[in-house]
Amino acid sequence: AAVVNTTSGYTGKAWIGLYEDLVNRWKWSLPDSSFYGEGETTYRNWFGDIYYFYQYYYPGSQQCVYIYNYYYPSGQWSQNPCTSQLPFVCYNGQINGTPSFVYRAEHLTWTDAQKFCRENYVDLASVRNQTENNIISSLIGYSSAWIGLYQKKLWSDGSSSL
Template sequence: MDYRLIIFALTGALVSVAFCQTRQYYFVSTSKTWTDAQSHCRNVFTDLATIENTADLYAVTSTASNTGKAWIGLHDDLQNSWRWSLNDSSFYGVGEAAFRNWYTNSPNNLNGQEQYCVALLSGSSYNGAWDDRSCGDKYFFVCYNGEFTWSKN
């Protein structure tokens, strides 16, 4: 039998599986400010949700569907602009820390308010889009536990 065919088949299977991994996200139905939500996530899980790609976005929106607004880990640190709460650069692959899914005309500091934190907007009309919000507002939130799960194709 031609071993090149077997290696090609196995390589294709491995590539296919690699694109099916998603992180484990947990929706917390307690309203907290962004900072308090971050503290909770860091104490119980790993951090507020980091969303690096559309697969992560789908996993988060599945966890927090039709919940209104929920904090995620994106915030404006006023020095380097929008960045994820999980500040470990070794965690991110090329381009992952730059993934954004802003709602139309966001971020916008609506009506001149300082809106330095980001909430996920749920419901079918929003499709998991993000909006900048005042960090002192209280919303539910989504945490991430730092582990991967593997979904089936």
């Protein structure tokens, strides 16, 4: 209501304080910094320069990342609007010193998948290296699945809530 009251009847476009953090664009769902070793938060396995494709076709939409095995080499990543519904992979903690991942075949939005993983496991899967990427790729078969990487957008006041 405050914005409407201060516009004095103006009905055109106006800037608001939401912007894309171009330096730290992608964040992992699992916030525990002790989980990641040096350089492990920046591991990526993108299929080409897919970011610009989605910014063109889905401008302004919140983007989340999925892994897929449709093309060779398998286990590459792409992005989709977070409101899309896909299967997903949860991180289930360490078992005998090895990270454990669980593939869930039900189709959920990224946010609902994150909630499900947090309630039943630890979180959506964070992929820290090629070995973990290969493990997850082998779990999903000829399919695709959300992982825990999402595009962070910020408000000019420093908050990140949408």
